[in-house]
Amino acid sequence: MRRAALALGLWLAMAGGLVLADDVSAKPQRIVSLNMCTDELVLRLASPKHIASVTWLSQDPRNANMAARALTIPANHGLVEEVLAHKPDLVIAGAYTTRATVALLKRVGVAVREFGVPGNLAEMRQQIRDMANLLGEQQNGEELIAGIDARLAALAARPRPAQPRAIVLRPNGFTTGRGSLVDEILTAAGLANLAAKLGIDNYGQIALETVALGKADILILNTTPDGPPSLAHEILHHPVLARLGDRLKLVALPSKLWTCAGPAVIDAIELLLDAAAPTSAGKRP
């Protein structure tokens, strides 16, 4: 089975007339990205003429921040044949997605680099820097990071209320706890993450009962505006949440602002700061 897969891969590689690149040149010319979050960084840092393909997910403006630019670039669905057809000199993948494709690409000698999921803002900066080095766009990377830091500094100077308790409710009843980028975003917005206090690490399911009785001041609903109907999102429209709106503040935060670690997380922090601002929180006790 393994040998068959290898043979198939080699055949595909030869059929595609692929250059078996061992080292990545200073500025890759045919970049293929296989993950929605690496897509975003590639689209922000590299010149569009160097990007051969991004995922189809990035072309949906409801899910992705760089959809307008992604629509000008051919899409892939993370399949080996699609990737090889673009004759890439660099493939960028997420550490947890399209595993089979990445394994096969590595076997046929395609240069593949994998990126993890940053757990905080420092790791996010490092990831942008790593990506910029890989793409040979160091200057763009430093500009992007400088822009993020300038906005963060401006937001840090804003007055903030005394640590209102907040809880995040995501589709399918998930919430985000300790050790996640979202937790740090909440902290940066001056909020205390109730899920972290309840002992939830990273990403876990939470019962609506717990949310209702949790005595939160702010409930952040992770919505996808105008998204297609799904049971996953139905929980965010449960009538009990509307009834809770009488005693706590409901904040709708589009998922795409913090799905991926990038400059959009600063928009998330700003949105939360605005929502928690004492002036607009008349209903809060």
Next chain:
Amino acid sequence: MSSAALPSSLSDRLSYWRLVALLAAATLAMAVLSLAVGYARLDLFAALGDWLAGRQSLPALVLVELRLPRAILGALVGFSLGLAGAAMQGLLRNPLAEPGIVGISSAAAFGAVTMFYSGFAGAFALALPLGGIAGALLAVLLLFALNGRGAGTMTLILAGVAINSFAGAMTSLALNLAPNPYAALEIVFWLMGSLADRSLIHVWLVLPLMLVGWALLLSCAPALDGLTLGEDTARSLGFDLTWLRMRLIGGAALAVGSAVAVTGAIGFVGLVVPHLLRPLVGHKPGRLLLVSGFGGAILLLAADTALRLMPIRPELKLGVVTALIGAPFLFSLIQRLRREA
């Protein structure tokens, strides 16, 4: 069959209604237990007091908006599945005629899925149960068309396998085409069923349709008793068998279709419950109807309470628990049918 002349008739009828009352009380007790069990600690009496006094406290909100719909839907859906199972078994005179096994539930799920993911249900709420009912109706009609009168086990099961696999595949197809990243995960809900995070909106949406379905099915009781003597005798006793079939088909489609539309397809309830209760009503299919409804409600509420007490998160789907209980029953039934054959 008129049994008024028999001396045992009165005590017989009395013991039947005693059984009905007992099962109704047990259903109520299970519903209260279901209200008391949850993920967060809740002072049930304080919550009830707040609610009755009209105070919008948090505990009252959790009780009314989260736990109440769950308990009510558990009872309604269980009643529908148990009742529909008993009625179909009476008409087809085959203990394997169950909404899940013969494919009515999966066809209803396909109907509901079509309405939900196409966005119809978002624009027009009633489209969801109506889609489920349409799917269920198609499956029941197909089933009766394939089986004619008095179903042989072979035809029944083959028709069930055909409807089940086709509706299941169509459900998968509809979810694959749905432009939503969660759709692939949600197929588990539609094929296995769950009562998690349903709301009172769902209760109001399906209750009227279900009540009509129940009334149609329960009205079949005398004719089903008559049918045990054979079709010709039943007809000579004055039962219109075409009218009986129409009521039963419509009732089963309404009850099962609307149930599946809000909780997904939950299997085995209509199989296990009539099977257990049949000896208690003297094997009379007419009397089996009401008791099977209550029995189904008890079984579903018990299964839903059990899965919330289990330390497994995310919680198991309801259909997993009913399958764990129901599959052994199915095997024993098959064994018995083999011996009889």
